[in-house]
Amino acid sequence: MKIIKRILLGFLFILAMTMLIVLVLFLLDRSNTSYLKSKNIESTFTKEYLIKNVKLIPMSLDTILNDKTVHIKDGKILRIKDDFESQDIEIIDGQGKYLMPGLIDMHVHVWDRFELGLYLANGVTTVRNLWGIPLHLRIKDEITSGELLGPLFYTSSPKLTGPDDFGDDKVQLQSKEEAKKLINNYHERGYDFIKTYAGITEPLFDAIVQETAALNMDIVSHPSFQMTYSKNFIQQVATIEHAEDIVQQPLDFQMDTVKLDSVVRLMAVSKVNFSPTLSGFFNIYKMITDKAILDSDHAAYINPLFKLADTEAQVARWQGEKSRNPEVENRILNQHKFHLLILKKLHEAGVNIVCSTDAGIAMGAPGFSIHQELAHYSEAGLSNYEVLKTATINPSTVHKELKDLGSIEKGKWANLLLCEENPLTDLSTLERPDWVIIKGQLLHRETLDVFKNKARNRNNITSTAYYWVENLWIER
Template sequence: MKNYNGFKKILLSGLLIFLMLAMISCNKSNEDSSTIVFKNVNVIPMDSEIILEGYNVIIEDGRIVDLGKSGEVKIPKDVRIIQGKDKFLTPGLVDMHVHYWYEDDLTLYLANGVTTIRDMFGNPNNLNIKEQIQEGSLLGPRFYAASPIMDGSPPIWPGSAVPATPEEARKFVIEFKEMGYDFIKVYERLSANVYNSIIQTAKEQDIPVVGHVPELVGIEKVLKSGQKTIEHLDNYYDGEGLYDLTVENNVWNCPTIVVYDRRVYPVEILDGVNYMSPQTIQSYQRSLNPYSPSIGTLKRITRKLHEKGAKILLGTDANNPFVIPGFSIHDELCNLVDAGLTPYEAIKAGTYNAAECLEVLDEAGSIEIGKNADLVLLSANPLDDITNMKAIDGVMIKGNWISKFEIEEMLEAISEKHKKEEK
């Protein structure tokens, strides 16, 4: 009898070990599954101001393949499940005005729910980064690249293209498109005839023109020219006729209020400053400017443009002093709400509006079947409070899930690297 009991114990122990190994193997298999399901999550689709409560959202091969009420959309077998109860799912944010400098920037964007960026000062290295992200050899947000700045002589920034004649401007536009840039960026010192050549050639080449308002052209003519976006509310003044002209010509504005707001703050209080290099922080200290433009004026112009029906984009001008990649997007969301947009409208500026401006609304900008699986899972409702966009529980980019724990590990690695640089 003792031998039987001993054998029974061994058998039960062996069976328990087998079951545990089987469960581990099953869980590992599910984690590696190409199909991921957000289960019982509250979806904020962003194509309208609603919350779809208790939905299952099925992701496969980087796309949303199905979604619906959890009782109606069945979960397939052998999939990875992300629990969404009491959580909120939004499209990933788009920062429509950044300056890419370092590979760590890509991590900072993803950690803050930014799944697409529009870089606004092109160079060959940025095209290389864009290509690596597209082919999947580098983890980062989707990357759109403006051309090198096109400016007059002398240019404001080194590295700008400086066409002296309309013919040279035409050659630059054609060359930049062939190189793979997504936009042509114009700047403040262009002459009127060179600017007009850029606009005309860009129309022929089917590549959008974005950027500043050349002083020798003026904002009224720029608004009528076909330029797609104006950055920083450049050359805007508080005038009803100007707002009407903006709407009539379907011009997008990317206010980037944060780039002015942040220049008056002490470095130590910046969210995310511990992920910046010591050299970068020192450069910030040298850039403090207590005489920054009136933030109130910028917000008032933003509000009036929005009230008139003009299209607003979410952007930061990241990597300017005090404007930390990723983290600054949340400051700009707050700025837009302070300017008079609702939380929904502010988020829309960085999701649906951005996709419309980039002409990818058929694949991005909202949570719908067939669209890209670039998503942010939040632990609180951002429509109640815009700061809840920071309550990130995980981020999905091209169907790849990055959990909150993994985000924290990635950020910690950057922080530790910079601590070593200080020694």
């Protein structure tokens, strides 16, 4: 009995210490990101105000509306006038600068709260997180309630794949019944979308389509090697991810322009929304060619645990591959150029392109990566207006949750950027907007720079590791 009692006491002691450590981690994590708490942010004009004297880029049209006044109330755009006077409403002078909708990144992976400030500092006012874990449900609730300041936050479920696609980063489904049960669970818990992954089988996919349709949830598809690529061309699939998967799947790893044309035509007829993540693939080329990439400025903003566990391993892998096979450098660069051609052809065919970066993976620095992605679209031959559409009004047509975003119009959310120069002629001005407005809350450049500085070279490996262990415990 004494031995059993000692074992029981020992177990209770370990349990108590574990709970204490978890509590400390939560408190430390929240303390370190307290600068993002709404109550701690110095901001003016949050309830009702006028922004006067701005050059308006509405994004609903390819135009600039000069000397406009925008009336914002309770986080939404109430009206847009040539002029408007009221003694009861505070007024901001836009100083003749350019006002446009905030940017939307449709494919990110968020690993901590520090990244929320990085997105805002780079003009990203909405993100779609596509690797859901329990942490993301808490972040979503904190932002929605107004407790935490961040971009509007939407998250997919954990990645759903088939029984033979192994890895602790995804959920392996064993049956259609399990798929339906999990989808209902994800819906009840607050995940916005369902993400299917590279190993999903056709019967499982069909079950997911049926259940999400019943629940009015969208599917985000990382195309599966277990079924034909065109299986994704259905209304229930809101977006298809990754340009490289067009090469790997319907083109069978060949950069074949004849086959590509047939795929593009079918995607256009099927009214596909496409999420290219060009910068994610191009980062492979950068990892191959830049030996000092881990010391770059952008590397300092990557979550330290994922930098240690993923980024460093990816750099070692690709630089090792180059030493074994020098031709890999040209192969990756040529495929990137083919991705640009894919984007150009899809755009010309009328496929809806939505800006997506794969930020949070390998060298994808949160927030910064959107500027690289937009530069690729420009390189592919899109005009600056067409480039900006991919990160503003195009995403607003994809999900019902995004319909009040992406343009400056009456009734839409006041998610806005004020820029010194005209982004229709110079996309680089978006890298440092003078103001970012998120649901009516105005943030000056000084505040945005604080967000960047706080996240640079952060040391939160332990708390990130806890969130991942929590994910494995709950979702597996």
